[in-house]
Amino acid sequence: MQVTFKVTRYDRATGEKPRVQSYALDLPEGATILDGMMRIREEQDPTLAFRAACLRGVCGECTMRVNKSGKLACVTRVASIAKNNEVTVEPIRYIPVIKDLVFDMEAFLWRKIKAVEPWLKPNGGASDREHVLREEELAEVRKAMSCYMCGLCDEGCTVIAVDGGFLGPAALTKAYRFVFDPRDHARVERLRHLSEPKGMWDCTHCFEANGHCPRGINPTDRIFDLRDESIRRGVKSGAANQQVARHYDSFVASVKKSGWLDEGRLAIESEGWTNVAGLLELLPTAVKALQRGKLPMPYLHRSRPGAEQIRRIIERAEGKPS
Template structure:
């Protein structure tokens, strides 16, 4: 069948401006996008740059956007994208620095961020000469996380990265999960401290886009939430977040529901004059509209004592 590949081009050795080349090629019905790209590079335009390695969906190297959607070109069938017209478009990911054509900067996109979470186990001192004795259930969860082939689709789907490219992103944070929850590692608290730095777990908006984008069902968002819950349990070290969470929890614990006015003030910190001043115009605007909740005059809900009990019990159990 004849299909036209419309491919994003950029040549750093020429003017470096983005453009597009169209190649019409004859490929078999069951051809993958990579089959087509390899044919183009070999027979039509040898300057075309794109990456590929494993050829069969194991490794993630060949991630491109095929007609808008992030896909591994080696397992994406061309016919899945040509129902309407015999053409497909190929582009690099949306939020990455492009080096040449479809080759983008994986270091900036993902590897450097993974490196930043100190992606290795610091093993505990072994109790014996043999292997660690661990139930398979604990290992199964880690195997699931490690089925990640670093394709970056979670980062491509992330809500935060388009507004802040320096956010560590779901791929790196999911990598961090694998160490924080490995019973063989020794420094969970230290690790969480790194993850709680700005651009880390607390910058995640837990929008679940990553879970929808992950082709392996690893559920990166849930991994990040698990890291946050663990931080909550062990004591949050990010001061701002700690204040916010403490206030939120205290408010629900004491009254059954949320005191938003109090939350806003306590999140900034009661002694943080500059932060509190910043709240003033917001409060003033809200007050003028008759909508600012009045802090600390927050009526208890009926049944609040029952909620408090749940808190006390939950807090007890996690100790």
Template structure:
């Protein structure tokens, strides 16, 4: 007889019946199954499980595999939220299975499990992580510093400097953020939240000597300015790495380092200038200023969108209706100083 034993390394013991105090909850698990070598298309398979009190989601998946269906495939290793391998979609959103209490995700006695998004399925809940790792590699996730140090001497860093990279250092490479990123979904060339969080860890490392090269590269298309701020990555992140916050920090580094010759930086500046000047956002000016007045090719590219908006009556009004308390907005800008 199996039961979960929270302290055991495998989440199961093969001795007697569970203690009386352990309650169980009858739950249906709908798991997306797909074996590309055999199946034409993915399908959902249902399993019923008496979920013991205190069980994590990974404990449940293990019980299903060990007691009901040995063909179910998924990844796991540490069972301690360290290795990052057990991420999967739970009721539509990525989560670490070993860090999720089953009771927190069981809704109406049902849990739906699917593989992570934005990657190809290898089998069932196991996905091909190659594109994910390729993107991380693109940001040079290692310290670059050619200065000689004597053997046995460490490159020291103050606690304050370490604090700047502490959050990003907690990333366990679980790919939950990557799975649920909407920019990644529409543009497979986008660097993605994990790589950008990792990039912040090195851009802001006081010991690294490539900050300007790094931030210049990250400011190009498909980098920091292609994030839509949806916040999904930070919501899904099981650690303090919180990619959106790291992307915002990278944008600040880019602006403060004078890396301004790109659509994203121009867009941010045009946005701030417009509100500082008038208290409102001039959406008619914004696309032109973001592209750059002399970027003829870029302006021609957005022209069809502008024409379509005009035909469908979606373009912003040329003269805005008045907005109550608009002076307050200008006052906020004055308080924080004029934008540079």
């Protein structure tokens, strides 16, 4: 198969701007992107830098962006992804590159993974010296344990795209693995930490992480599990993140009142009445929405049919007698 690899080259040491270099290859049918990259390095350009280890899709080392999509190069067939006999190969996004396809793992993943304290925290009692688990006790975390930290979920994350400080689905998946481990005794403390700004409540549930994970771990679902557990354990939604807490409180109050979500009220109360700068920032969007008839006047919402029943359902969920 005749194919041209268009590879983005860069070297932090020289400080030169990234450039695209083309390599013409004749590859066997069934060749992978990594086969092509190794062929380039062995036969055409020994300076090309990339990471790879297992060559079997189990180590997560060879993460790259191929034809604008995050992939594991060792399990991505050239024939399945080439367009007009070309493939583009770039480093994954949002991360400082060291050289060519080699990015800075510390800046990308390790700093965030370390922030969730990825080790068991036993209570220090005698019972923690040995804690043999039955298979079913570990079932919940077994899937998350198979994460090989390829970072593809972070690469696809729409929040990291605009806020590099967000913990991200990879670190939150790691947090999940310890929060739900029955041997760990710091569940509530961990959930409080994850509720801080840039933590689990910043996820916008776009589900991109699920679509990007090659292990089928569904990181977005794991974030939901963490949030559910947080609510179950009484760690108020974003206790350390007041904007998130206000958002959820306003959401419930609005639906309880009229059976609908009052978007105008939600935006105002999420920002907070005292946050004048934040409220002013909302104004242009609010005016445009009003002009197009997409924003009913806040607080003047008409109740929908069945609103009373909806209110009773919410109160029952809140534990109030109906």
